[in-house]
Amino acid sequence: MTAKESISTQIEQIASDTGKIIERMAGEPGLADPITEKWLTTCSAIPHHLQSGYLKIAVAGSIKSGKSTLINALLGKDLVQRGAGVVTAMTTRIRKGKKHLAKIHLKSWDEINADIQEALTLFPESETVEADNDVKTLDAFDIRRQHDRSYLFQSLERLKTAIGPDSGGLRPETVLIQNALEGYERAGEWVQADACVLEFSGKSFSRHKTFSADPSMAIFVRDIELDVPVQTMDSQVEIADCQGADSIDSRQLMHIQNYLESVNLILYVISSRTGLREADTRFISLIKSMGLAGHMVFVNNVDISEHQNMENMAHVSRRIETELALLVENPRLYSFSCLYELFEKTENTLPAKDRKRLSFWREDKKITSGSRKETDRFLQDLSSRLDKDRFNLLAANPLKRVELILHAASKKLSLYTAALSEDSKKSDQALEEMIRISENAQKIEAIVEHSLTNTTKSLEQKVRKDINLFFSKGNGQVHSRLDAFIKSYAFNLESYDTAAAHSGVPAALYLMFQDFKAAFDSFVAREIYPQLTGFVSEIEDQLSTYYGSLFNSYQIELRRVDLLSGQAEHDRVEEQEILTDALDFAGLKRILGLSLPVLTLQLRYSARIKLSAFAGFGAQSLMDIASRIFNKPGANVRSTGLSKAARSIKVQCIRALPAQLENYKHQLMEQFLVPLIQSASREFGEIISQGYQLYDTKKEEIEEQIHKDRGYKKEQGEDLDQMLNDINKILVRIEKIALV
Known part of the structure; x- marks a missing residue:
């Protein structure tokens, strides 16, 4: 039995035992009243409360750092599209379910048109859209109309000309318009007048990757939920792939910030090939300014093919840790290969090319052994952290409620005994x-x-x-x-x-x-x-x-x-x-x-x-x-x-x-x-x-x-004393759980 199961089971048993005492109290003349009924209701609701909450883990990092690979390695399945390279802000939230079910939360047409309209503000000649000698104001812009899409295409070409090839990189408005045009034909069949949810299950489950991996589809999506029947996954943990941490659109970045506000843990992934990049520095500093530095755990995603030996891998890890220490106090860094761990867990389903890579990596036993040990350390520390957070977030409040009931019941029994x-x-x-x-x-x-x-x-x-x-x-x-x-x-x-x-x-x-x-x-x-x-x-x-x-x-x-x-x-x-x-x-x-x-x-x-x-x-x-x-x-x-x-x-x-x-x-x-x-x-x-x-x-x-006669009162007094004794025993059990 895991520590999670042990604590939850103990609290459920405590709630059950407390409920039995309250039932005994309610059976005593003079003690049955509305308050005992409320206590019973509270105790019976404890199991549901324990199971209804989620611990949220956000996996963040720059583009191509290995976020999706880490998630797949943790789950032991290739569920999330690897190497998507999407910088559109969205979260793919994964929970344990009874079957494979993907829920794609799509934006409404009004939201999509508003995003495009924002990108065209003050655009040359953007006051009118001319088509068939009709003049339309852009306040009524709608990408579903052919002549509006034609205008958008012309606008994009003029914008590219205005920017020129030496502008110094991508611009968010250019990327938005380009993706909207490219994705319209495919996404258009799914998007509706109001925001809606698109579901894929069974054999069509993998179609969710189309929306998360393709930038031209991703701009039509708010976020994605995945329910997966993974035995090793905790039923009370939600893992989120946070794409867009290094988005060039700051308004999209705020949607990621908003989700991070609700999480219990942030796994920040850094690629060993690139080390700490400028985008990493900016985003880590942002998380720190939000007061979430204590929520961060860093993963140096080791590319085994890039390192000649264990010493070189350790050197890169030390350099990253030194740089991180300049940004956050006492950073916790774990260095291992996410892809190697994923290949190890999915070896039987790997294509021939990936099996050869795995076989080649295994020849370097020092590096693979070092990665394995670091992975074990990471998983052990992660489990301990989750158990602690689980108690504080999901178990502490129900336990306090039961403790409050027990103190009140003890007081009521003491008053009645005195009478x-x-x-x-x-x-x-x-x-x-x-x-x-x-x-x-x-x-x-x-x-x-x-x-x-x-x-x-x-x-x-x-x-x-x-x-x-x-x-x-x-x-x-x-x-x-x-x-x-x-x-x-x-x-x-x-x-x-x-x-x-x-x-x-x-x-x-x-x-x-x-x-x-x-x-x-x-x-x-x-x-x-x-x-x-x-x-x-x-x-x-x-x-x-x-x-x-x-x-x-x-x-x-x-x-x-x-x-x-x-x-x-x-x-x-x-x-x-x-x-x-x-x-x-x-x-x-x-x-x-x-x-x-x-x-x-x-x-x-x-x-x-x-x-x-x-x-x-x-x-x-x-x-x-x-x-x-x-x-x-x-x-x-x-x-x-x-x-x-x-x-x-x-x-x-x-x-x-x-x-x-x-x-x-x-x-x-x-x-x-x-x-x-x-x-x-x-x-x-x-x-x-x-x-x-x-x-x-x-x-x-x-x-x-x-x-009542003395004998009856004595017998009843003994029952009340026994209840008080049972209450004190439960309070001792609660104290032990709190200490653990």
């Missing part, structure tokens, strides 16, 4: 005190219910105020940083002047805008979004602390009954800690399906930019003509016009910021924080309510038991 005392005077005093406290508890519960409603509203107001302050222009946070970036951005007017001379002013203007937009999006992804996630984490911590202090304030009146039942003050403190832990924000977000909205600032620019630029060109042309008539040196017309356009782009961007940030604030509050606060308040109110219902006293039933 059944053979000393009639002591028994009557205990009953009177229980009734008085019960009445007070009911009154306080009504007050708590009312105040909790007000508290929820106050929390929402406070968080909204904090959000407004965070996004306000004057406090040096988001708005101020964005404003400063826009103002300080330097356009390379000389290069655009060259582009204008080569392809015309409109083409140069388009390149200016797209370069600025790319730099702006990159700044948002790499600087603003991590700052935002840190800020939201602080809010969640404050909420957790607040509910903990709120619990303490609601318990003051009930401490007298604790003293009556003999509960020590340190037990009260311990119980408060248990309840605070039981309010699980991560679990609430998982149940509600809440995730931080992606910060995409789609700053659309009006025709004023172009008009402003051409106005500058026109005025400067008149000055140039006049200067020639009077033989006076004239200013550079294009540079002046482009300079004016650059200022106009910045002005338009700054003007658009407030509305864009206001829109995101609304999403953040209404789609994430408000539902989280309301859900936490409901959960908190339920727990508090159970605490007060604990003192619900059925006077007539208890009096009846008090007036």
Whole structure:
């Protein structure tokens, strides 16, 4: 039995044993009430809670580093397309299932057209699409129309001409348009007006690779889910192949960031052939800025064919580790061949060419043995890490819930035992005190219910105020940083002047805008979004602390009954800690399906930019003509016009910021924080309510038991003592699990 199975089984057994005690309590006259029913419901739900959550492992890295190969090696099957080379941001999420099932989550046509429209903003002649003498505005652009695709093709050719062969690499807008045109004919049959899910199972399962391996198909996809019947895979682990970590489109990168926010572990793959690349450095720094450095484990994917001997392989590993140490503190690096491990596990199904490679590698026993040992170390450490995370994420909260029930049940039994005392005077005093406290508890519960409603509203107001302050222009946070970036951005007017001379002013203007937009999006992804996630984490911590202090304030009146039942003050403190832990924000977000909205600032620019630029060109042309008539040196017309356009782009961007940030604030509050606060308040109110219902006293039933003959009361007292003894034994078992 694995450690995972052992802990889960132990907790399920503890919940079952606790439920049996509660059932025995409910069978005692005077002890059966709504609170015991709720306890039974909680205990019976524990097994489902233990099995419903997932530990998420993200596999990230630069293109061609071996991410998919590592996943296939871990699963022991060639499931994910290797060597795809796709830089479009998407995640392929893999879970254990009963059969092979692929779910392709496709974008809607509106989403796809909006992406293309964004790439064509300020494109030369992009105000109209001419076909059959009809004029269509690009606001109605639709790739499904033949004449729009023809326009897109012509736009791409003009764009390539404007960029030229010496532009220094790919541009995101060029890649997007090219892929959209190439993939339309094949993807067009699947995509629908609304976002939809395409499923492949059985013999057609492998068709999912068409969407993940081909860039021209991948741009039509949001993400992919794979259910696979792999015996060695943990049923509570999700492994995700995160493509696009080195995407040239920063807005796509933010979708990867958004997924990483929810993961428990990041396996970052580095190729031994290239070592740590610039793209790796950027992405690792980004993960660190998101506060996720502690989640990272590094894999040096060794290419056995590239290393002459074990010493050379070790040298490369040491170099990578040294470079990583400059980026993160105490990096954990494992060096082994992912492909060798995959070939070892799938030898019987390998094609002849790959079997020869495997046979050749096996001849170098030192390297293969070293890789094998490092793989074993990696798998052992991975298993330990997952067991720890599994307990913290999936098991700790249910265990705390059971512990809370046991403490409350113990308290209720102690009160009832005191009321059944053979000393009639002591028994009557205990009953009177229980009734008085019960009445007070009911009154306080009504007050708590009312105040909790007000508290929820106050929390929402406070968080909204904090959000407004965070996004306000004057406090040096988001708005101020964005404003400063826009103002300080330097356009390379000389290069655009060259582009204008080569392809015309409109083409140069388009390149200016797209370069600025790319730099702006990159700044948002790499600087603003991590700052935002840190800020939201602080809010969640404050909420957790607040509910903990709120619990303490609601318990003051009930401490007298604790003293009556003999509960020590340190037990009260311990119980408060248990309840605070039981309010699980991560679990609430998982149940509600809440995730931080992606910060995409789609700053659309009006025709004023172009008009402003051409106005500058026109005025400067008149000055140039006049200067020639009077033989006076004239200013550079294009540079002046482009300079004016650059200022106009910045002005338009700054003007658009407030509305864009206001829109995101609304999403953040209404789609994430408000539902989280309301859900936490409901959960908190339920727990508090159970605490007060604990003192619900059925006077007539208890009096009846008090007036029973001594023999019956003694027998019942022995039953209650046995229940208390059983409760204490279970609490000891819980303590042992927590220590492990």
